[in-house]
Structures are given as C-alpha cells and as structure tokens.
Amino acid sequence: MVQHAAILGGGMGGMLAAFAVAPHAESVTVVEQDSFTADPVPRRGAPQARHTHALVSAGARAIEALVPGVLAELYAAGAQHLNMPGRYLGLTSRGWFPRYQGRQFLVGASRSLLESTLRGRLRELPNVTIAGRSEVVGLRGDPAGITGVRTRSPDTGRPAELAANLVIDVTGRRSRATNWLTELGFPPVRQSIVDPGIFYVTAVFQAPPEAVPDFPAITVQSSPGPDNPVRRNGTLVPIERDQWMITLSGGPGSRPSTDPDGFHDFAARLPHPVLADLIAAATPLCQPFGFRADANRRRHFDRLSPAPHGFAVLGDAYATFNPIYGHGMSAAALSALAVRTQLARRELDTRALQRAITQASANAWDMAAGQDQRHAGAASGRIEAFFDRLGEWISAAGAHSRAIADTQVDIFNLIAPPSSLLSPRVLWHAARAGAGPARQTPPFTAAEARVLGSRQR
Ligand SMILES: Cc1cc2nc3c(=O)[nH]c(=O)nc-3n(C[C@H](O)[C@H](O)[C@H](O)COP(=O)(O)OP(=O)(O)OC[C@H]3O[C@@H](n4cnc5c(N)ncnc54)[C@H](O)[C@@H]3O)c2cc1C
Incomplete structure (x- = not known):
C-alpha cells in the first residue's frame, strides 16, 4: 500500500x-x-x-475507466463525438478513406x-x-x-x-x-x-451556421516517404461552441505561416484544397499561432x-x-x-x-517514431523497403475492404499495434480486395457539401 x-x-x-x-x-x-x-x-x-x-478511442476509454462518467460530462459541455470513420474524412496518399459507421471515435474538444x-x-x-x-x-x-x-x-x-x-x-x-x-x-x-522537425500552426474558427451540428473532422496529409521531402498536413476538428480548430503542420522547408493569408495559402497547397475552402467559409476567432513541436x-x-x-x-x-x-x-x-x-x-x-x-x-x-523514421528515409535497407511497399499495398486495399479499413482505424486509435497491418488475416483480405484507385473527392453528404458551395473541387 x-x-x-x-x-x-x-x-x-x-x-x-x-x-x-x-x-x-x-x-x-x-x-x-x-x-x-x-x-x-x-x-x-x-x-x-x-x-x-483530439482524443483517440483508446485514450478516451482509458479516461472513462479512470473517471467514470467523464465522457458524458464532456459531451454535455459541448465536446463532439466523432465516429471514425463515419464523422471523419481522411485524405491519404491513396485517396479519401472510405466513410462508414465504425467502432472507434475521436473526442473533439x-x-x-x-x-x-x-x-x-x-x-x-x-x-x-x-x-x-x-x-x-x-x-x-x-x-x-x-x-x-x-x-x-x-x-x-x-x-x-x-x-x-x-x-x-x-x-x-x-x-x-x-x-x-x-x-x-x-x-x-x-x-x-526521432525528430521530424515539425512546425504547427493553429487557428480557431466559428463554423458557418449550415455546418453544425454534425460536420465531420477532416484530415488532409501529404504522402510520407523518402521520395517526398515536403511534408504537409492539415486537420479540422469540430469542438465545443460550434467552433473548428484547424491546425496546419509542415516539416523543414514547408512551414505553415502564422499570417492569416499565408495560413489560408498553405491550406490551399495541401494535396486537396478542402480546408482552404472551409477556412474561407468560416469566421476566424483569433490570429493563427505557432508551435515548434518537439x-x-x-x-x-x-x-x-x-x-x-x-x-x-x-x-x-x-x-x-x-x-x-x-x-x-x-x-x-x-x-x-x-x-x-x-x-x-x-x-x-x-x-x-x-x-x-x-x-x-x-x-x-x-x-510515431516508425512513421517519422520512414519519412526521413532512415529505414532504407532492402528489407525495410520491402515492408514499406507491402504496407503501401495493404493500405491501398483498405479503400476496398472493410476489414482492412477497420484495422487501419484501430491502429490510429491505439486499439491495435501498427504490426497488425501485416497479420495473416489482413494479408488475406488485401489479396482478395486488390488495390484499385480510391475515391479522389471528399465523401461529403449533400448537406455538408453545401458548406463549401461552389468552392468545392
Ligand atoms: C502542438 C501540440 C499538439 C498536440 N496535440 C495533441 C492531440 O491532438 N492529441 C493528443 O492526445 N495529444 C496531443 N499533444 C500532446 C499532449 O499535449 C501531451 O501528450 C499531454 O499534454 C501530456 O500530458 P502531461 O501531463 O504529460 O504533460 P502536460 O500536459 O504538459 O503537463 C505538465 C504539467 O507539469 C507542470 N510542471 C512542469 N514543470 C513543473 C515543475 N517543475 N513543478 C511543478 N509542476 C510542473 C506544468 O505546469 C504542466 O501543468 C499535442 C502536443 C503538442 C505540442
């Protein structure tokens, strides 16, 4: 004791x-x-x-186990329950992640x-x-x-x-x-x-009235890999009081700006301009502010x-x-x-x-360390290169296989280890699913798409 x-x-x-x-x-x-x-x-x-x-599922459940009833308290105070991938749109190097009612969730607060x-x-x-x-x-x-x-x-x-x-x-x-x-x-x-040298810039916005109450979280990321030295990401997370937190991040040579116009321009140069369109549709509540992440x-x-x-x-x-x-x-x-x-x-x-x-x-x-090492090209041996290609192939199959997509979501939510993407079960599903092209436009509902209006690509 x-x-x-x-x-x-x-x-x-x-x-x-x-x-x-x-x-x-x-x-x-x-x-x-x-x-x-x-x-x-x-x-x-x-x-x-x-x-x-944002709080991923495993963390949210752990907090609830330590402090029973706290999630209900957070939701009552306006925190958002973001089903993954039902209320989460993600653009990866292979296209937009499929959208369906999943088992995991993010807490947006x-x-x-x-x-x-x-x-x-x-x-x-x-x-x-x-x-x-x-x-x-x-x-x-x-x-x-x-x-x-x-x-x-x-x-x-x-x-x-x-x-x-x-x-x-x-x-x-x-x-x-x-x-x-x-x-x-x-x-x-x-x-x-393992230092990826990431710089972070965030701004808080009032969501446009037509975007509430169930607008999804959105992540747009550039593809990692030694062939792609420029790393850029953007994330929108709906939080309490109908606000959006939008964070842009970039590695060396590709830093987002804390100037409002530069912030918007950086978002427009992401692999898809949806976040720039949403920034234009929302009302800024503050100047963008930066952080050199550890x-x-x-x-x-x-x-x-x-x-x-x-x-x-x-x-x-x-x-x-x-x-x-x-x-x-x-x-x-x-x-x-x-x-x-x-x-x-x-x-x-x-x-x-x-x-x-x-x-x-x-x-x-x-x-985190595995992905960032890979992005820096530190793991460049033949065996690592083989597993990289295998991982890419399996991830691409995630667009066509619910079992693989669920595993990817579980990994992101710390429910399963990254190695589970190479399990025999997942390999079997990948072989059956094939690796055709994924969706190239964000899977918005008609009501959500109206928030972007004519700005959507
Ligand atoms: C830009 C950025 C964005 C992030 N986004 C996310 C995210 O989306 N999701 C996520 O899960 N995590 C995120 N994180 C990580 C998250 O902030 C940390 O993992 C989390 O805060 C860790 O909690 P902690 O209690 O260990 O440290 P902290 O929350 O930093 O708390 C440390 C505490 O110790 C106190 N303290 C420090 N020194 C002393 C001292 N000598 N004596 C007494 N008190 C002291 C400080 O005042 C502070 O209250 C992000 C981090 C950064 C930098």
Whole structure:
C-alpha cells in the first residue's frame, strides 16, 4: 500500500495519474507550478494546450475507466463525438478513406475543456490534495530509493519538502527528472530521439451556421516517404461552441505561416484544397499561432540500473510524440490505467510500474517514431523497403475492404499495434480486395457539401 504519493505536475497526465493512484494510496498530493483552477483557460505550464487536442478511442476509454462518467460530462459541455470513420474524412496518399459507421471515435474538444472537466472531478476525491503554485526543484533520497520531493514557491522562492513513498513525475516535455536522478547519484538516463522537425500552426474558427451540428473532422496529409521531402498536413476538428480548430503542420522547408493569408495559402497547397475552402467559409476567432513541436523522444527510465525505488515517470516526461498523430494524451491515459492495474496487483514494485508505463505507450511510440523514421528515409535497407511497399499495398486495399479499413482505424486509435497491418488475416483480405484507385473527392453528404458551395473541387 502506498502511504503518500506525490504526483509531480497537474496537467493531463498528472491528473490521470492521481485518479489511478488515489484508490491505492492513503493520500495523494498533486504538485503543480501553475494555479490550479477549474476554469477552462490556457496555462503558462502547458503552452501546447492552445492547439488542437483530439482524443483517440483508446485514450478516451482509458479516461472513462479512470473517471467514470467523464465522457458524458464532456459531451454535455459541448465536446463532439466523432465516429471514425463515419464523422471523419481522411485524405491519404491513396485517396479519401472510405466513410462508414465504425467502432472507434475521436473526442473533439478544446484542451482547456478536457483539463477543466478533469480538474473539477479531481477536486472531488477526498484523499487528493492539490498543491498549486508549487514548483518541483528536485527529489529527496539516494540510490537506495526516492523518499520525496523538494519544491519552491514560484511567488516567494520559499523552499519546502514533501515526504512520499511513491513519486510519479508527470511534469511534461521539459521534465528535469534525469537531472534530479543524477544529482542523487543515479547514472544518466538514455533516450531515443526521432525528430521530424515539425512546425504547427493553429487557428480557431466559428463554423458557418449550415455546418453544425454534425460536420465531420477532416484530415488532409501529404504522402510520407523518402521520395517526398515536403511534408504537409492539415486537420479540422469540430469542438465545443460550434467552433473548428484547424491546425496546419509542415516539416523543414514547408512551414505553415502564422499570417492569416499565408495560413489560408498553405491550406490551399495541401494535396486537396478542402480546408482552404472551409477556412474561407468560416469566421476566424483569433490570429493563427505557432508551435515548434518537439521530437519523438523516449527516455528509458525502465532500463535504469539501479532502478530508483519509489519513483516512476509518466506522460510527456517519459515519452513525447510528434503531435500530428494526436496520441500524447491517450498514451498518458493508457499509462495511468496501467499504473492503477499494477498498484492493485502487488506490493509497490516501481520497476514493474515503469515497465507497465513503457508497454502502455508502446503502440503510440511505434507508430510515431516508425512513421517519422520512414519519412526521413532512415529505414532504407532492402528489407525495410520491402515492408514499406507491402504496407503501401495493404493500405491501398483498405479503400476496398472493410476489414482492412477497420484495422487501419484501430491502429490510429491505439486499439491495435501498427504490426497488425501485416497479420495473416489482413494479408488475406488485401489479396482478395486488390488495390484499385480510391475515391479522389471528399465523401461529403449533400448537406455538408453545401458548406463549401461552389468552392468545392
Ligand atoms: C502542438 C501540440 C499538439 C498536440 N496535440 C495533441 C492531440 O491532438 N492529441 C493528443 O492526445 N495529444 C496531443 N499533444 C500532446 C499532449 O499535449 C501531451 O501528450 C499531454 O499534454 C501530456 O500530458 P502531461 O501531463 O504529460 O504533460 P502536460 O500536459 O504538459 O503537463 C505538465 C504539467 O507539469 C507542470 N510542471 C512542469 N514543470 C513543473 C515543475 N517543475 N513543478 C511543478 N509542476 C510542473 C506544468 O505546469 C504542466 O501543468 C499535442 C502536443 C503538442 C505540442
């Protein structure tokens, strides 16, 4: 049993970790440098929160398992249930993805709404204390184990200490956990990095009246591959208050602009101009704003020897993913759920805890790092080239086979590993389906197409 757990960071992962640990601990303290209000406003500690934050099925279900009833609460507050691929149109290198009522879904909501809803629920847990305006500056302990954290007030600079027999670092992309551990005599933590150099620009729009209430999410992506050095993507996600979040992203040499005209022009130069047409039809609510997204980076705390007893790392502090895949929050949610399962199973075993976190985020890592490596041409051996061509052929067959399309959707939603696209069952369906051309125009309904009017190609 955990006597006292300290959760470092009160962002998405930190709150979910607190929900996971609370049933198995006498008390939990969430230590967050920002003020911890339940108002849906962007915070200094999570600058990425202004950008599109879609939640894929596996993450949404994990959050619901940790916080029962939260999805209904989000939908009541205006979050959108986006059936995949029924309310999701995707243009890939092979044409438009087929549209039908599927088994998976995205939750379309602003990150502020997601956070504030979870914050409200976290405040209801009787054994959880929230310590806002408290910055973690180090750990207490030695190589035999971690016994707590050192903090300081960002307002007065006053130092303090907090004893805990379980400390989980969830301080996000800028986590200093590796430094904190080396300060106590642990060896440096090794890391894996795959950097696609993506730049992100987002703008929020009021949807035109004829587009609500069921307008679909739309993604237009350029085809990845070493032959295609210019990488461009665009995504529209309907969120609460009949708003659209539109995010454009590009790699080196192809950066979207934060100037409104440049933003529109970039969308018009995507492999299909539908997003530019929708931008023209909608009302902008802000200037476009940018973000240089981090690399895919995984810090191998699970391989640290000796293992820091009483300490684990979760969320972006453990692994960050190229945001174009939209998996960071879901990987954190799946990891938090794995922590809850692990704590229910046995005495506190932090090595097992860290391994469970690694496993829970493996699908997200394999997808993001694998795709980005492939795009950079890093995997250019003959065997990799063969599997690339095989993957292309199977994906093309997805336009004509529901079984393959379902598998692709499951992979995107972190329900199945990327390797399931090469399973014998999928190969069998691919051989039967063939690989004819996919649809070249967006599969809009007549009512949806009217939003574009004469602008649609
Ligand atoms: C541009 C962009 C778009 C994204 N889009 C998506 C998406 O569509 N879908 C998706 O699932 N994910 C997306 N992500 C990823 C997502 O933002 C993260 O995976 C998620 O926020 C991880 O949660 P976290 O709690 O680990 O980190 P964060 O949410 O960043 O929270 C870290 C918290 O720790 C606090 N903190 C930091 N240092 C200290 C300290 N020393 N002491 C105390 N507190 C501290 C911070 O204030 C913050 O509250 C996107 C990321 C980016 C950059």
